[in-house]
Amino acid sequence: MSDVMTARPRSLPRDATLHEAARLMRDEDIGGVLVTVAGRLCGMVTDRDIVVRALAEDRDPRIISLGEVCTADLATVRPDDDTATAVRLMRERAVRRLPVVDESRRPVGVVSLGDLAINDGLTAPTLEEIWRAPPNV
Structure with missing residues (x-):
């Protein structure tokens, strides 16, 4: 996993505000922030979570x-997990991003559907299956 993940993921503490997360997402051009x-x-908060679970309410x-x-x-996945594990989890959980954690659950990266498509050569049907899965709300 370490060869396809985005290293040094952005995170904020659990007591940080949604506003802080939104600014970090904007400034870093990312769609999700790990919560520690x-x-x-x-946990993890995405731009969609901010809209659906906060602004819309x-x-x-x-x-x-x-x-x-x-x-x-x-x-989550571990740095030494293979990409097939990530694909399986994305399918099962209907997610497009997976945190990569070490043995102490400290985040060391994030692997996204895009990372797998670019680096692992996922086929169009596999990508579409994950992409079209109902979102978690």
Whole structure:
């Protein structure tokens, strides 16, 4: 996995606000931020989460914490996992990004559907199957 993942993923602590996450996503041109407690992965928040779980519900992103809206039940992979494991998890969980964590659950990377398409040569039917899976809300 370490050969296809994006290393040094961006993260924020669980008590950071959605506003902080949105600014980080804008500044870094990314679609998701890992959420941590004491440096260990505890969730992920995406641009879609901010829209669906906060803005559409008229919640103030300046006071809502990441811990209140992040997805906590995450599928993860390890740096030494193969890409087939990532593809299987993406299919099963209907996700387009997987955090890569070390043995202490500290984030070391993120592997995206795009990373796998570019670096692993996924076929169009496989990509479409994952892409069209119903989103997790």
